[in-house]
Amino acid sequence: MLKAQIDELIQLLQKYELSIAALYETFAAILPSSRNTWMAYGKEERLHAKWINELHGQMNNEKVSFEQTRFTTQSTITAIDYIESQIDKVKKSKTDLKQALMIAIDIEKSLLESAFFRVFKLSGPKAEKIQSLLVEATKAHIEGLIEWQANIKKA
Structure with a gap:
């Protein structure tokens, strides 16, 4: 993969995280009773994009290299388009908390979200720490959303 292609893909991965943040912020806007929680999730997604x-x-300083993966620019664009379509649907429909949680869990568990951390081949301790933080944060999101969903089902 050429450097320009790698740069484009990584920019798309950042946009993917920012799209998830926008979705969570949309949930916050339409579900005022859970606004603070959704905003916290959105803030964390923005942090993931920063990481x-x-x-x-x-990577540009050669402490991290790019691992050949099944990721393509097009598959990442498709994933972003899906999230953006979910934002549009949520804005137009009467999405409730249960639906919002199902959408969020689906996205967090998606192949792209769980696998894109392997895009980077790490060689330095700082890079490895960042990758570890990304993986742990995603796991925490999934666990938190599933627990939230379970508590709603009990109510």
Whole structure:
């Protein structure tokens, strides 16, 4: 993969995280009773995008290299388009908390979200730490959303 293609893909991965943040912020706007929680999730997604940017910066300094994966620019664009379509649907429909949680869990569990951390081949401790933080944060999101969903089902 050429450097320009790698740069484009990494920018798309950042946009993917920012799209998830926008979705969570949309949930916050339409579900005022859970606004603070959704805003917190959105803030964390924005932090993930920042971490990806840090990894990209370290890649440019040759502390991190790009691992050949099944990721393509088109598959990443498709994933972003899906999230953006969900935002449009949520804005137009009467999405409730249960539906919002199902959408969020689906996205967090998606192949792209769980696998894109392997895009970077890490060689430095800072880069490895950032990657570890991304993986753990995603796991925490999934667990938190599933627990939230379970509590709603009990109510």
